[in-house]
Amino acid sequence: MKIATFNINGIKARLPRLAEWLSETRPAIACLQELKTADEGFPEADIAALGYKAIWHGQKGFNGVAILADARAGLSLAEVQRGLGVAGPGEDEGEQARYLEADVAGLRIACLYLPNGNPQPGPKFTYKLAWMAALRQRMAAIWAAEVPAVVLGDFNVIPHDDDVWSPKAMADDALMQPESRAAYARLLADGWTDALRTHNPRGGVWTYWDYQAGAWPRDHGFRIDHILLSPECADRLVAVGVDKAQRGREKASDHAPVWAEIAL
DNA sequence: ATGACAACTCATAGTTGA
Numbered sequence: 531m532k533i534a535t536f537n538i539n540g541i542k543a544r545l546p547r548l549a550e551w552l553s554e555t556r557p558a559i560a561c562l563q564e565l566k567t568a569d570e571g572f573p574e575a576d577i578a579a580l581g582y583k584a585i586w587h588g589q590k591g592f593n594g595v596a597i598l599a600d601a602r603a604g605l606s607l608a609e610v611q612r613g614l615g616v617a618g619p620g621e622d623e624g625e626q627a628r629y630l631e632a633d634v635a636g637l638r639i640a641c642l643y644l645p646n647g648n649p650q651p652g653p654k655f656t657y658k659l660a661w662m663a664a665l666r667q668r669m670a671a672i673w674a675a676e677v678p679a680v681v682l683g684d685f686n687v688i689p690h691d692d693d694v695w696s697p698k699a700m701a702d703d704a705l706m707q708p709e710s711r712a713a714y715a716r717l718l719a720d721g722w723t724d725a726l727r728t729h730n731p732r733g734g735v736w737t738y739w740d741y742q743a744g745a746w747p748r749d750h751g752f753r754i755d756h757i758l759l760s761p762e763c764a765d766r767l768v769a770v771g772v773d774k775a776q777r778g779r780e781k782a783s784d785h786a787p788v789w790a791e792i793a794l
Numbered sequence: 795a796t797g798a799c800a801a802c803t804c805a806t807a808g809t810t811g812a
């Protein structure tokens with residue numbers, strides 16, 4: 531069973547690329563981030579026409595997450611919860627649409643778009659760390675439920691220096707601050723397995739390339755999209771990869787899809 | 795040291811992203 535995550539950077543602008551990718555790779559489960567649309571703007575009919583059921587948690591203009599399940603494979607999809615209960619920084623302090631959890635074909639799937647946190651220090655970085663603390667609590671609850679689980683999405687954390695083309699260029703970025711890395715490392719210390727890292731222990735694999743400064747042609751990327759596996763899933767991990775070619779297409783997202791194949 | 799690129803919005807300039 532192939533389970534994938536893809537920060538699509540706008541589902542309206544990216545629908546042609548998303549349709550191509552789904553048709554070409556047919557993941558059983560696809561988690562999407564940065565829908566950048568309110569709930570009513572989600573292209574449900576287009577997704578259904580591609581053979582996918584979907585649930586989504588939208589927000590106008592920014593954020594937004596969705597979980598897709600292959601309807602042609604007959605997969606069930608039932609929402610468990612949306613949101614972690616963390617109020618965002620800013621005037622209204624409302625919660626942002628960054629977390630969606632569902633049961634899909636006997637698996638617990640948590641799709642997330644973790645706050646970027648820049649600039650740091652500042653309220654956005656404080657929000658990022660608070661969000662990571664809440665995520666850890668939620669993942670502990672999933673762990674306690676003893677269901678096979680996959681927690682995946684755009685974590686906005688560069689875990690190691692070998693996960694970025696230039697640690698020096700990114701040194702002041704929220705994505706690789708010691709506090710960000712420590713919070714991510716705590717998830718792994720809790721027992722979750724970083725699927726891509728397991729198969730690429732020396733790093734050097736990117737999932738994001740900036741639109742600016744020729745980052746893509748120069749291969750100036752880094753790894754921030756992650757797939758974390760519960761022990762049952764980690765034991766059954768057979769392959770993991772990045773659909774890097776997607777990043778080179780016309781009107782591409784700045785992220786590439788990441789997937790894991792689990793033998794269930 | 796700066797800016798570059800893209801998507802979105804009560805748009806035609808400002809915000810956010812990473």
